[in-house]
Amino acid sequence: xxxxxxxxxxxxxxxxxxYLASQAGLRILQEGGNAVDAAxxxxxxxxxxxxxxxxxxxxxxxxxxxxxxxxxYGLNSSGPAPAGxxxxxxxxRGFDAIPERGGLTVTVPGTVAGWAALQQRFGARSLDRVxxxxxxxxxxxxxxxxxxxxxxxxxxxxxxxxxxxxxxxGGSANRPGDIMRQPALARTLERIGIEGxxxxxxxxxxxxxxxxxxxxxxxxxxxxxxAFEPEWVDPISTSYHGYDLVELxxxxxxxxxxxxxxxxxxxxxxxxxxxTGAGIHAWVExxxxxxxxxxxxxxxxxxxxxxxxxxxxxxxxxxMRDAIDMDRTSAASGGYEDGDTIYLCAVDRDGMAxxxxxxxxxxxxxxxxxxxxxxxxxxxxRGFSMDPGHLNSLQPGKRPYHTLIPxxxxxxxxxxxxFGTMGADAQAQVQLQMLxxxxxxxxxxxTVIETPRWVSxxxxxxxxxxxxxxxxxxxxxxxxxxxxxxxxxxxxWDSAMGHAHCILxxxxxxxxxxxxxxxxxxxxxxx
Numbered sequence: 305x306x307x308x309x310x311x312x313x314x315x316x317x318x319x320x321x322x323y324l325a326s327q328a329g330l331r332i333l334q335e336g337g338n339a340v341d342a343a344x345x346x347x348x349x350x351x352x353x354x355x356x357x358x359x360x361x362x363x364x365x366x367x368x369x370x371x372x373x374x375x376x377y378g379l380n381s382s383g384p385a386p387a388g389x390x391x392x393x394x395x396x397r398g399f400d401a402i403p404e405r406g407g408l409t410v411t412v413p414g415t416v417a418g419w420a421a422l423q424q425r426f427g428a429r430s431l432d433r434v435x436x437x438x439x440x441x442x443x444x445x446x447x448x449x450x451x452x453x454x455x456x457x458x459x460x461x462x463x464x465x466x467x468x469x470x471x472x473x474g475g476s477a478n479r480p481g482d483i484m485r486q487p488a489l490a491r492t493l494e495r496i497g498i499e500g501x502x503x504x505x506x507x508x509x510x511x512x513x514x515x516x517x518x519x520x521x522x523x524x525x526x527x528x529x530x531a532f533e534p535e536w537v538d539p540i541s542t543s544y545h546g547y548d549l550v551e552l553x554x555x556x557x558x559x560x561x562x563x564x565x566x567x568x569x570x571x572x573x574x575x576x577x578x579x580t581g582a583g584i585h586a587w588v589e590x591x592x593x594x595x596x597x598x599x600x601x602x603x604x605x606x607x608x609x610x611x612x613x614x615x616x617x618x619x620x621x622x623x624m625r626d627a628i629d630m631d632r633t634s635a636a637s638g639g640y641e642d643g644d645t646i647y648l649c650a651v652d653r654d655g656m657a658x659x660x661x662x663x664x665x666x667x668x669x670x671x672x673x674x675x676x677x678x679x680x681x682x683x684x685x686r687g688f689s690m691d692p693g694h695l696n697s698l699q700p701g702k703r704p705y706h707t708l709i710p711x712x713x714x715x716x717x718x719x720x721x722x723f724g725t726m727g728a729d730a731q732a733q734v735q736l737q738m739l740x741x742x743x744x745x746x747x748x749x750x751t752v753i754e755t756p757r758w759v760s761x762x763x764x765x766x767x768x769x770x771x772x773x774x775x776x777x778x779x780x781x782x783x784x785x786x787x788x789x790x791x792x793x794x795x796x797w798d799s800a801m802g803h804a805h806c807i808l809x810x811x812x813x814x815x816x817x818x819x820x821x822x823x824x825x826x827x828x829x830x831x
Contacts, residue, residue, distance in 0.1 A: 310750040310808075311818040313830025318342050319805035320648035321357075321726070321824035324446065325349040328437035329650055330829040332429060339650040340368060340426040341434050343658040344419050348438035348493060350646050350662070352486060353446050354825075355473070356455040357726065358646040360492065360504065361410075361513075361674075361681035362664040364418035365552055367539055367710045368426060369719045371655035376712070378552045379421060381534035382684070383412030384604075387700045388523030391690055394698070397521070402686055402698070405462060405671045407520030409683035411704060412532045415662055420501035421534045426656070432497030439497065442490035442678075448477035449825040451799070455667045468516060468673035469680070488678025505529045512676035520672050541714070542616055544569055545743050548714040554605050556706045559615035560598040560732045564590050565739060566621030567628075573744040578737075579756055579776050581783020585633070587740075588760045588770055588789065591733055592634055593624040598732075603695040604703040610695075633768065633788040645708060645726035651807050651816055657719045659710035663726070707731055713742060719809050723752075725821075727802030730759045734802040742806075749808045749819035749828075757801035773798050797823045 311317060316339070318329035328349045329342035337345075343366070351359050363382040370377065394408065403409055423431045456463060456473065464470050477484035495503035503509060510529050517524045541550045542562040549565050551558030567590045576583040594615075601611045614620055628634075645663035664670075664682035673680045687704030689696045696705045707728045713721035721742050725734040734757060741752040756775035760768075770784060771792040784791050794800055803824035808817035818828030 306754060306822045308750055308822060310748050311828035311830040313816050313818065314814060315653040315831045316342070316651060317807050317816045317818035317828055317830040318346055318648070318650045319807060319818045319820045319826065319828035320346045320350060321646055321803045321805070321821065321826040322350055322353045322449065323825065323827045324353050324441065325648065326820070326827050326829040330831060331437070332434060333652055334831060335429070337429040337434070338426065338654065339652040339656040339658045340422050341429045342650040342652070343648060343660045344423060345434045345437055346648050346650070347419070347646070347660060347662055348435050349441060350648070351489065352438050352441045353449065354452065354646055355486070355680060356452055356667045357664065358662045359664050359669065359680035360415050360489070361413045361679045362662055362669065363414045363682060363684055363706065363708065364660065364662040365556060365706070365708045365710055366418065366422060366658060366660040367550060367552065367712055368422070369657040369712065370426065374717070376539050376550060378537040378539040379418060379534055380537050380552065381414035381418030381421065382555065382703050382706055383414040383532055384701045384703045385411050385685060385688070385698060386522065386524040386528045388525070389698065390700055391692060391698050393523060394690065401690055402688055404686060405683055407517050407522035407670065407672060409670050409685040410517055410522055410524065410672065410681045411685050412524070412528050413682065414532065414534055416496060416504040417501045417532055417534045431500065435493050435497040439490050439493045442486040442493060445483040445485040447481045448484050450480040451825055453477060453480050459667055462668050462671040466520070466672050468675035469668065469671055471675050472673045472678065473668070486678050488676060492677050492679065505532060509677040509679070513674040513679055516672060516674040517681070540612060540616065542566055544739065546715070547720065547743055549739065550712040550714055551709055553612060554602045554610040555703045556709050557598055557602055557732055558709045559602060559610070559612050560594050561709060561711065561735050563594040563597060563615040563621060564732065564736045566618050567593060567625045568736065570622060570625050573740060578740055578745050579780060581780040581787070584758050584770070584780060584784060585787050585789070586628065586630065587736060588758070589628040589634060591736070591760050593627065601695065602705055607699060607702045608695050631787060645728070647710070647724040647726050647803065647805060649722040649724065649805055649807050651722060651809060657712065657722045657809065659712050659722045659724055661708045661710045661724055663708055709735065711735055713739070718811065721806055721808055723804070723806035725802035725804035729761060730800065730802045733759050734804055738804060738806065749806050749817040752806055753804055753819040753821050759801055771798070771800055773801060799823050
């Protein structure tokens with residue numbers, strides 16, 4: 305373990321993958337803002353200090369607990385494919401698969417509309433005040449973290465492949481601590497603070513974004529931007545050992561985590577062990593069962609039938625649990641998607657809680673920046689399929705499948721834990737490991753975060769692997785191999801395992817316990 309303590313506080317906690325973002329959210333709380341204000345402030349700052357993982361050109365999801373109403377709210381602020389983008393559109397241009405990067409992967413960005421919707425419904429401070437720290441950091445510059453610099457060098461070809469991206473990210477911050485400025489983004493954020501979301505979806509910024517995307521081959525239009533509205537949704541949940549695990553419905557993979565919890569609930573978790581070979585084998589096999597279901601059923605419910613009841617039915621989970629061979633791994637599953645995202649959480653003195661996740665999908669997203677607006681676009685369109693019969697087939701106006709999943713754990717009708725992680729396919733797997741730590745093994749927040757992790761996936765040739773942090777230990781690694789797993793040993797603190805954060809709400813003692821992931825650059829800031 306790192307020796308990093310849990311952040312215990314009584315008035316509020318903000319946990320995020322960068323210390324400047326957590327501090328910005330904390331200052332908003334100290335000035336009288338609430339958890340929603342703090343979460344938006346932290347997210348906006350992350351657009352400046354973690355731009356490779358989140359930016360205004362991405363999507364956003366959130367779960368909010370309103371203590372006065374004693375109600376959970378879900379926000380889906382993910383954008384659809386442009387009205388002019390279809391399978392035929394791609395086929396006519398010589399594509400037989402969804403590209404990995406570029407203009408054709410850009411769906412309508414939902415982040416800014418998500419900020420505005422959250423602030424309008426719950427905010428205690430004005431949007432311009434909440435965005436002010438991000439505006440200042442973007443204008444004046446900030447020292448960039450190692451995580452950003454490593455991504456920049458690893459993906460230099462992506463960054464240099466588009467003139468706007470090269471101009472914004474290619475010329476500075478080549479070493480950790482180097483100062484980088486994003487003046488165009490500062491101007492855009494400042495206008496959003498004053499005028500609201502319309503400053504992004506209409507007007508000068510929108511003109512620049514659409515011109516940039518159309519030059520990159522996208523059929524997106526000003527009408528596509530102007531028509532976007534985020535959707536308030538009802539969170540979904542399942543019971544787990546006296547708690548209620550809360551996720552968002554499709555087009556997110558939230559039901560997948562609920563199914564995994566339903567499967568694991570019937571296993572002797574404490575006997576198996578959290579990070580033993582036997583335990584990890586059971587959790588991996590659970591993941592394989594649940595992901596097969598996910599890949600068949602999770603899609604945009606406005607244009608497909610995700611059959612969420614298949615994930616919530618405990619009799620379905622029992623059949624899957626019975627199919628697990630506790631001595632040997634099962635047949636190979638599908639592939640593995642990695643992604644780059646930010647997760648953050650905030651709780652204030654009144655008990656308002658926010659679980660928020662925002663992303664450009666892969667590092668540097670589509671690789672396209674609208675230079676005048678300073679906006680990096682995501683490549684979330686990769687979540688579509690070119691198969692017309694697939695549940696996630698590309699269709700105009702359809703939202704792609706999303707790996708993004710904020711979460712909460714409820715006890716006696718109130719939040720007990722607010723938690724989540726970045727990491728694409730790793731998100732559901734890390735959430736399961738966190739759930740085990742929080743409930744079955746009774747760990748305190750920072751230990752939940754620092755417990756060594758695993759993720760399961762498959763390469764392009766469909767060969768199975770389980771990637772583990774070496775802190776799991778040689779005995780567990782050999783046990784997994786003996787059960788038929790191909791084990792890849794990663795780094796001590798491996799970013800492939802996600803950047804997770806959590807806040808414990810201990811009502812009995814009247815305290816909050818925040819934890820932030822040492823695999824990133826963040827802190828849990830409290831007061």
